[in-house]
Each structure stands twice: as structure tokens, then as C-alpha cells.
Amino acid sequence: MDLTNLHPGSEVDGFRVGEKIHEGGMAALYRVEREGGEFPMLMKVPRLEFGSHPSCYVGFEVEQMILETLTGPHVPRWVTRGSLEDTPYLVMEYVEGRSLHEYAESAPLPAEEAARLVAALATAVHDLHRQEVIHLDIKPANALYRPDGRAVLVDFGLARHGHFPDLVEEEFHKPVGTSAYISPEQVMGNRDNPRSDLFALGVILYQLCTGRLPFGEPTTLGGFRRRLFLDPVPPRVWVPGLPGWMQEIILHCLEIEAGKRYATAAQVAFDLTHPNDVPLSGRAARLKRAGLPVIVRRWWRSLRTKPGMSAVPTAHLAQAPQILVAFDPGSGQEELRREILAAVRRATVADANCRIMCATVLEPDISTEQETGHELVNSLYTQRLVELHHWAAELHLPAHRLRFHVLEGTDAAATLVEYARQNHVDQIIMGARGSSALRRILGSVSARVVAEAPCTVTVVRPPRSHQ
Amino acid sequence: MKIAVLSDIHSNLEALLACLDHARRQGAEQYVFLGDLLGYGADPLACLEVIAPMVGAGAPAVRGNHEEAVLGGLCENLELVARDAIYWTRKQLRQPERDFIQGLPMVANKDNAFYVHASAASPERWTYIDNAVAAAKCMDASGTPLTFVGHVHHQSLYYTSGHGAAQIFNPVIGAAIPVSPHRRWLAIAGSVGQPRDGNTAAAYLLHDQQRESLTFFRVPYDYLSAARKIRAAGLPERLARRLETGN
Numbered sequence: 001m002d003l004t005n006l007h008p009g010s011e012v013d014g015f016r017v018g019e020k021i022h023e024g025g026m027a028a029l030y031r032v033e034r035e036g037g038e039f040p041m042l043m044k045v046p047r048l049e050f051g052s053h054p055s056c057y058v059g060f061e062v063e064q065m066i067l068e069t070l071t072g073p074h075v076p077r078w079v080t081r082g083s084l085e086d087t088p089y090l091v092m093e094y095v096e097g098r099s100l101h102e103y104a105e106s107a108p109l110p111a112e113e114a115a116r117l118v119a120a121l122a123t124a125v126h127d128l129h130r131q132e133v134i135h136l137d138i139k140p141a142n143a144l145y146r147p148d149g150r151a152v153l154v155d156f157g158l159a160r161h162g163h164f165p166d167l168v169e170e171e172f173h174k175p176v177g178t179s180a181y182i183s184p185e186q187v188m189g190n191r192d193n194p195r196s197d198l199f200a201l202g203v204i205l206y207q208l209c210t211g212r213l214p215f216g217e218p219t220t221l222g223g224f225r226r227r228l229f230l231d232p233v234p235p236r237v238w239v240p241g242l243p244g245w246m247q248e249i250i251l252h253c254l255e256i257e258a259g260k261r262y263a264t265a266a267q268v269a270f271d272l273t274h275p276n277d278v279p280l281s282g283r284a285a286r287l288k289r290a291g292l293p294v295i296v297r298r299w300w301r302s303l304r305t306k307p308g309m310s311a312v313p314t315a316h317l318a319q320a321p322q323i324l325v326a327f328d329p330g331s332g333q334e335e336l337r338r339e340i341l342a343a344v345r346r347a348t349v350a351d352a353n354c355r356i357m358c359a360t361v362l363e364p365d366i367s368t369e370q371e372t373g374h375e376l377v378n379s380l381y382t383q384r385l386v387e388l389h390h391w392a393a394e395l396h397l398p399a400h401r402l403r404f405h406v407l408e409g410t411d412a413a414a415t416l417v418e419y420a421r422q423n424h425v426d427q428i429i430m431g432a433r434g435s436s437a438l439r440r441i442l443g444s445v446s447a448r449v450v451a452e453a454p455c456t457v458t459v460v461r462p463p464r465s466h467q
Numbered sequence: 468m469k470i471a472v473l474s475d476i477h478s479n480l481e482a483l484l485a486c487l488d489h490a491r492r493q494g495a496e497q498y499v500f501l502g503d504l505l506g507y508g509a510d511p512l513a514c515l516e517v518i519a520p521m522v523g524a525g526a527p528a529v530r531g532n533h534e535e536a537v538l539g540g541l542c543e544n545l546e547l548v549a550r551d552a553i554y555w556t557r558k559q560l561r562q563p564e565r566d567f568i569q570g571l572p573m574v575a576n577k578d579n580a581f582y583v584h585a586s587a588a589s590p591e592r593w594t595y596i597d598n599a600v601a602a603a604k605c606m607d608a609s610g611t612p613l614t615f616v617g618h619v620h621h622q623s624l625y626y627t628s629g630h631g632a633a634q635i636f637n638p639v640i641g642a643a644i645p646v647s648p649h650r651r652w653l654a655i656a657g658s659v660g661q662p663r664d665g666n667t668a669a670a671y672l673l674h675d676q677q678r679e680s681l682t683f684f685r686v687p688y689d690y691l692s693a694a695r696k697i698r699a700a701g702l703p704e705r706l707a708r709r710l711e712t713g714n
Contacts, residue, residue, distance in 0.1 A: 061647055061649065064645075064647075065645040065647070162639070163638075163639045163642035163643075163644065164636075164644055164645065165624070165636035165644070167628075312639070
């Protein structure tokens, strides 16, 4: 069947073709319907006629291979595909919602707005990495937002699945991607680093906050390569009022060496949703690019280094878990406190990139409308925070690997479970007993967390209670 | 339909049964034997007792160089330990087993898949596919999108790129790899009965026709018993050690 010229009303394998939504260099997109279809669908028909660019074909094949394996709210739902020989097409969910491209057109946006948009995108990227896939072409045009605010990634034509042969790499032998957004290691031909997607998130944040692209849109290999040694103009140069935390996050994502960037997209999402907890380093205040000697050194290194192999995405994530340590630091249970510390220490030794989120739950039972009530809550809040910091000091971890949170909620277990869900927590470490007050009211908090948490839960007991 | 592809069983009954059981639990409905059913191990008759009825019921099976050797000749091409095992195996076989082996074809072709022990390019020369050039020749010669071979005891997957050159991919165990019929793919199944990559577990692969995917598996089995039988049969010690070390 000839699919090069579909028109509304025609039928392909039981799908009724609707309007053409998009006609690009690589593919045409049509709305389609099917008897009993539960959600809106679109059909992607690649341009495979004679003389079309070979990347059309490989991109189509790769997208088909990868999209078929993906699930969840952050990718379009997969429906079916036609035969590659005679009727090449893909049918997937039509995601109704705005694309990030539309938002980017009104950049510069307020930092809070940019943070909200990119935090949702980072959550989608983390979900993708958890499914063994690196996108490698993240840009505003490939990010859509569902009406409920969740981000959806589209176009997997340049993506990489950790368990599949990389058809893109062997086809091109040169950097592929969108020039404004691709990472330094992609320029070097490395297509197996999940942190490449975090670099693209940094470019997008920069673009949303300043209305400029940090590396322009080069068209030559020399232009691409400049990002291997020339860091971008700090965004606060363009937007002096940009908060320090935002510049910190942007420049952390845009580190030239992948290993110096955030370890995971979950960490980016966390920092964007908790801006006040972001420890500010020299990045936050920077107003100049690196000096000439540094640039020359990087340039020299860029000529000599060959990209190394990194682990498949899930193996990479396994080394960078988010660990939530939940306990009541002021409960006076010294043995339990020490035991939890030991458990956390073991985790930090085993996974060198893990991030420890120290949290405790504060019951808002004393909050009243009165001034004194507020003050009391505030001082309790501060006291808990100070205690968490004091406890964590014994871990001897650098600031960027620690986060602290005093959560508020009447139901401690539900609060912790919800926090774990929101922040992509991989493991919860907690004491067998909550604070005695909580335990009186709720019974065992840990038992409920074990039952309801979306991740691994380790319940710590002090040695004496083993008897 | 899911097809389990088993190669280089080498008279190892424990490994064979473990793989068949594993494949059945994965939903395999058909089985293919890529040759070297015999040689090295101590259970040629028991293995053929399992395999022959399956072949009789329609499972494709091809001849390997060890079958060729068992049927006659001086086996000068084989290493000494392999030769000892062949001479021993010949003495075990009776006429029905010899007839069965004699009846095995060099290649088989079914549902757009090509099965051969060594290489589709000159199968009778027992070429080892251990580089991209040999793989490309084999894919060229088979004429089907999918070619399955054994002989080399390591699992790997070759495929053609747009430039026509062969690329190698080292499969992740247990992960289904999509194999579009638009390319040529050459899957090396690994060895059921004598793994040589330092891992004692038996190797085989599963071809899911409907999903157009291949999954490579490693199956732990009781290699201590298999090695004990080799020693008890008076076969060379080296063959028993090999199963214990996977080397």
C-alpha cells in the first residue's frame, strides 16, 4: 500500500485517517481513529521514498524498536505498527497538550515557571532512564505536557536502548542530534551516557530563563566541538535577577564533563521542586566564563580523550539511588540513631553517587490560628532541621549529596510514602519505631511504610531489640 | 510461536534437560538443534533418546562436525581430547543412532530462518564465525533475514548496517532484542553442553516469531554430575574440568 499520500477518510489496516497534523523532513503525522479506540491516536508515516535521507529509515526503525518497549504516562501509549516492507507506519497515542516549544517562544520565563516545566520534564526523563532508554534528542519540540502537567517525551528516532544494538551509531559515525542541545560527549560520538539527557535539560532551562541558547545553533563540526572546552555565559549575565539556585542547577546540568553533572534526572527534578534546599556553590554566583588557561586545558584534553563506555541506564541509576532516611532525630533513642547512621553509611559506601535525603515528619497538631502557635511550629521546624543536619554531619558527605526535609502531616506513614513517590526515592531507611508520640497514635509507622511504599524499605532495629 | 534454538549439546544430558525445561517455562513451542549433539560428554545415548523423538515430531536439526566425525574417518582436524571422545562415542552408538545421525542434513530452512552448524557460506568447511567478515559472508549466503549458527561456543549477535558491513552486538542475558526482518541478523546460540566463557551455565536462545525478537539465556545446571560421569566413563580429565570451570 502506498502511504506517501494519505488523505482524510482513507483507511489503513482498520485505521481511519483524519487530518494531517504535521509534515516534516522525516515523517508525516496524521490523526487516526479506530473502532473501539480508547484514546486519541496518531499515525506516523516515515518518508522512505527514493532519495530520502538514510536517517529517516534508521530513525523510524529505532523509534519502532524502542517505543514498543516503553510504558507509563511519560511516553505516548504504543498501539501498533505496519509492516516495514510494504506499509511502514507507527500508531501511538495522540498526546493532547502544549509542547514545550510553545512555552519557549515566550522566554525568558520567570525562574519558578521554568523550574515547574523542567521538573516535570526531568521526571519524564528519569522514568525513561529507568526503562533502560536514553533519549539523546531532548529539546522543546520533543516535550509535550498533558493537561494535568505531566510531561511526555516524543520522537525516539535517535534514542538508545541499553539492551539493543545501537543502529544509529553504526549508521552515521558522526555526531547526531540537535545542535543546540547535544552534549559534549555526544559530539565525541558517545551515545551511551544517561547524563547526556541531563545536559539537554540544562540547555532547555538556560533557554527558558534567558531566552537565549547557551551554545547557539552551530552547523559545523568545529562549531559543535566548541562546547567541549568553552562553557556558556552564566545565565545571570543576561538576567541579573535570576535566582542563585537556578543558575546553580543550570550550570550543574551543563558541566562539560558528564561525571560532574547531576547523577540522575531524579536529582534535577528534586532540586527544581525544592529550590530552597539547593546548596549554592561557586556556580551560583559566577558572572564570567572560565579563563583562557582553563579553556586551553580543556581544548587540549578534548583533542586527546576518547569517550569511555558507560554502564547501561539502569546500571547507572543503580549506582545513584535516592535514599530517604526517615527518623525522629530528637527522640533520644541513641542506639537507634547510631544504627540508622551505620545503615546509611553502608549505603553511601556501596553506591558512590547516592543522594541521602534526611527527613522527619512534624505533626501540625499544635498549629493554631494564634501567633504563638505559628511561632512554636516554626521553632520546632527549625529545631528538627538543626537536629537532622547535626545527625548527618557524622556521615561526612559533601553538601550536594545531602538534602534535608521536615515534612508536615498528621499521618506520618502516608506523608513519607507520598514524599517517596513524588521524589523518585529508591530506598527508604527508617527506624523500627517512630517517635513514641506517633507510635501511640498510629501504631507502627514503619510497618505501614513497608506495606505502601513504592520502593525498597529497610527497617533498622537497634541490636538490643534482637533478643 | 516461540522457538528455542539449542546448539553444541555435546552429550551433556544435565545441560540439555535444564535448557529444555527452561525453554518450556519461557513458552517455547518448537525446538531447533544446531548440531554437535555429540562428542565430549558421557551421555550420547541418553541425549539422542531425548532429541530423536523431537526431531521425528518435526523439530529441525542439522549436522555438526562432531556428528560428521562420529560417522567415520580419522578426525585429524580435531584436537586430541575431542578425538578421544569421538572414538569413545562411536563405540556407544548402535545402528538406530547411527542412522539418525546419518539422516541429519547440513542445513535447514524454515519460516524465513536459516539453520546451520558453522556457516551458511560453505557449511561443510566448518568455518568459525569469529569476526565481522565471516559473519557478513554467512549472512550473504543464507538468503534469509535470520540465520542461526552454533559451532563457536560464545553467544553473540551480528547484524548488517546500511553500509552492508556486519556489526557485532553482545547480548544482555534475558533481554529480548527486536530483530526487524528488514535487516540481516546472525545469531550465535552459544553452547548448551560445553560453555567456554568462564561461566558454567548452559547457553541457548529463544526466537519469538510473533514479536520478532531474540532472547539469549544462560541456564545453570548440575555440571558436577555431568563432570563426574565424564570421569567415570574414562573420558579425558580435561573434558570434565572444562564443565567445572566453564573454560
